[in-house]
Amino acid sequence: MATKVEDIGAPAGPAILAGREQRVLRAGFIPLMDASILIAALEAGFAAREGLTLDLVRDVSWANVRDRLAFRQFDIAHMLSPMPVASMLGLGSNPSPTITPFSLGRGGNAITLSTRLFARMQALTGLGEQASALENARALSAVVQDMRERREQPPTLGMTYPFSSHNYEFRYWLAAGGIDPDRDVKLVVVPPPLTSDALAAGAIDGFCVGAPWNMVACERGVGRIVAAKQDIWPSAPEKVIGMRPDWAEANADTVSRLIVALDAAARWCDDADNHDTLADMLAGPRYIAASKDIIRHVLAGEFSLDAKGNRRVIPDYFQFHRQSANLPRENQALWIFSQMIRWGQTGYGEQALAKAKSAFRPDLYRSALGADAAPVDGGEGLEGVADNDRFMDGHVFDPARMQEYVAGFAVRSGGAAGSDQQDF
Amino acid sequence: MRAPDLTILVIDENAVRAAIIEEGLREAGHLRVTVAHEMTGIARTIETLSPDVIIIDIENPNRDMMEHLFQLTRTVSRPIAMFVDRSDTASIEAAVDAGVSAYIVDGLRKERVKPILDMAVSRFNAFSRLQRELAEARSQLGERKVIERAKGILMKMRGLSEEEAFALLRQTAMNEKKKLADIAQSVVTAAGLLL
Numbered sequence: 001m002a003t004k005v006e007d008i009g010a011p012a013g014p015a016i017l018a019g020r021e022q023r024v025l026r027a028g029f030i031p032l033m034d035a036s037i038l039i040a041a042l043e044a045g046f047a048a049r050e051g052l053t054l055d056l057v058r059d060v061s062w063a064n065v066r067d068r069l070a071f072r073q074f075d076i077a078h079m080l081s082p083m084p085v086a087s088m089l090g091l092g093s094n095p096s097p098t099i100t101p102f103s104l105g106r107g108g109n110a111i112t113l114s115t116r117l118f119a120r121m122q123a124l125t126g127l128g129e130q131a132s133a134l135e136n137a138r139a140l141s142a143v144v145q146d147m148r149e150r151r152e153q154p155p156t157l158g159m160t161y162p163f164s165s166h167n168y169e170f171r172y173w174l175a176a177g178g179i180d181p182d183r184d185v186k187l188v189v190v191p192p193p194l195t196s197d198a199l200a201a202g203a204i205d206g207f208c209v210g211a212p213w214n215m216v217a218c219e220r221g222v223g224r225i226v227a228a229k230q231d232i233w234p235s236a237p238e239k240v241i242g243m244r245p246d247w248a249e250a251n252a253d254t255v256s257r258l259i260v261a262l263d264a265a266a267r268w269c270d271d272a273d274n275h276d277t278l279a280d281m282l283a284g285p286r287y288i289a290a291s292k293d294i295i296r297h298v299l300a301g302e303f304s305l306d307a308k309g310n311r312r313v314i315p316d317y318f319q320f321h322r323q324s325a326n327l328p329r330e331n332q333a334l335w336i337f338s339q340m341i342r343w344g345q346t347g348y349g350e351q352a353l354a355k356a357k358s359a360f361r362p363d364l365y366r367s368a369l370g371a372d373a374a375p376v377d378g379g380e381g382l383e384g385v386a387d388n389d390r391f392m393d394g395h396v397f398d399p400a401r402m403q404e405y406v407a408g409f410a411v412r413s414g415g416a417a418g419s420d421q422q423d424f
Numbered sequence: 425m426r427a428p429d430l431t432i433l434v435i436d437e438n439a440v441r442a443a444i445i446e447e448g449l450r451e452a453g454h455l456r457v458t459v460a461h462e463m464t465g466i467a468r469t470i471e472t473l474s475p476d477v478i479i480i481d482i483e484n485p486n487r488d489m490m491e492h493l494f495q496l497t498r499t500v501s502r503p504i505a506m507f508v509d510r511s512d513t514a515s516i517e518a519a520v521d522a523g524v525s526a527y528i529v530d531g532l533r534k535e536r537v538k539p540i541l542d543m544a545v546s547r548f549n550a551f552s553r554l555q556r557e558l559a560e561a562r563s564q565l566g567e568r569k570v571i572e573r574a575k576g577i578l579m580k581m582r583g584l585s586e587e588e589a590f591a592l593l594r595q596t597a598m599n600e601k602k603k604l605a606d607i608a609q610s611v612v613t614a615a616g617l618l619l
Contacts, residue, residue: 061484062491067520071513071517073517093490093491094504161488161491189489193485
């Protein structure tokens with residue numbers, strides 16, 4: 001803490017600056033369950049305890065959140081973890097430097113296919129009701145092949161944003177099953193609250209989004225969950241708190257207080273005893289505006305896979321705090337970078353790698369909470385080696401061998417299509 | 425020499441507002457304006473039009489779909505969000521407050537784009553003002569009706585003339601420091617309960 005204040009720099013003097021720091025923070029968020037920590041920080045008083053006032057502003061698109069943060073209308077924002085990485089790499093239509101000192105937990109995503117498509121997978125491959133994520137992906141691959149032979153239109157699949165965990169996780173799952181997401185299917189963007197309607201109307205045949213929208217589609221009987229984030233890679237980064245690096249520097253003490261408040265809120269959200277209160281908070285019209293019952297089930301990881309009563313319990317579906325879920329690990333930023341390369345959004349380079357890494361700031365997290373705040377690190381090591389943390393296709397991510405890792409995937413954007421998109 | 429006309433695409437699910445913006449653009453001399461009311465088929469529209477400027481309602485959740493399109497297509501070459509000049513905070517604020525967001529093909533000169541955005545902002549604001557006025561007019565009309573009914577009730581029950589009934593309502597409103605329409609409403613409600 002003390003060193004950070006000195007770091008602010010000479011011009012105005014640290015003491016004066018500290019007095020001028022902002023204590024009222026305008027925070028943008030999208031109505032999703034992984035905004036819980038931010039919402040609880042306000043509603044359960046954790047921010048107030050740190051002398052901060054949170055002004056939460058609900059928004060409708062990630063592009064808006066990004067722009068409002070860039071244009072200083074938001075001080076901090078609930079963001080997709082790949083957004084700061086994309087911003088640092090200069091990708092997207094309004095890249096403006098963005099960092100994250102705090103991850104809003106893990107989990108929450110799932111892949112849902114239309115009941116019609118799932119029935120076809122079962123009919124064609126004899127797929128069981130409790131098949132694994134990989135078996136489901138392979139079955140879809142067989143159906144896609146069958147559709148191609150019959151000259152049918154390939155399935156249209158929805159995700160949320162080009163720089164989203166959903167995009168990379170959906171692609172990872174498809175590719176693990178042998179499907180090329182750029183050639184064999186059509187990926188489109190659908191705003192999360194519209195996914196269930198789009199599926200019901202047949203506008204899309206499946207989607208990958210955050211909670212509670214997968215459960216909503218299944219309870220309505222229009223969708224079938226075929227994979228959860230935990231199946232693809234349990235440690236995959238999800239949402240984060242984004243901020244401008246210059247703002248973070250000018251408000252170092254506030255950032256530190258914010259991290260302390262979010263840490264307390266995250267612990268509170270993780271405690272199952274508080275889930276009833278949390279579900280009450282989230283269900284209201286100011287936040288998610290969805291059924292409290294569904295939110296309660298999602299918090300408990302109790303899934304209705306479909307409307308026929310097939311259920312699955314995922315114990316760690318939401319991890320708000322435990323297992324160091326709030327530490328923004330550099331390896332996670334680098335994994336996002338690897339997927340950006342894999343799908344042709346950017347190219348490999350030493351400088352680019354450093355930029356991608358600089359989006360995640362574990363140093364800020366640790367300086368606010370103490371060096372031992374997050375004992376589980378894995379910071380420098382390999383990813384996907386621990387028993388409970390494997391990638392669904394068994395690959396191991398070694399950030400030191402980025403290019404080899406990307407080249408090791410059988411399905412990736414390469415050749416003409418890949419280079420075509422390089423400069424985006 | 426006049427620079428070639430810019431191709432402008434307006435995406436707005438609100439047809440009235442879109443028409444107002446389109447008209448403003450035409451008045452300003454922009455003839456290559458296309459309006460899209462829905463997102464269906466928008467990818468093809470963008471591909472064929474190859475617009476220099478795209479104006480889209482900030483409340484449209486499909487902005488994220490646009491971001492995806494820009495990743496896929498090369499016809500809109502490197503579009504950037506909102507403003508050429510990031511330091512122009514006043515303009516940015518005005519745009520966000522008005523509910524306008526825009527994409528501009530990178531490299532276009534600021535002088536060419538700014539008038540278009542300013543126009544969109546003022547038309548968006550004009551539209552909001554129109555809507556507000558309409559809502560006010562509606563509620564004024566409602567108030568007048570209530571006052572008429574209250575007058576009628578007083579005339580009938582207390583045998584007053586129209587002027588006397590109105591004077592009584594106004595005097596009561598002044599005494600109780602309430603709006604005339606509120607007093608009239610309570611008369612109507614009371615009459616409904618008592619009769």
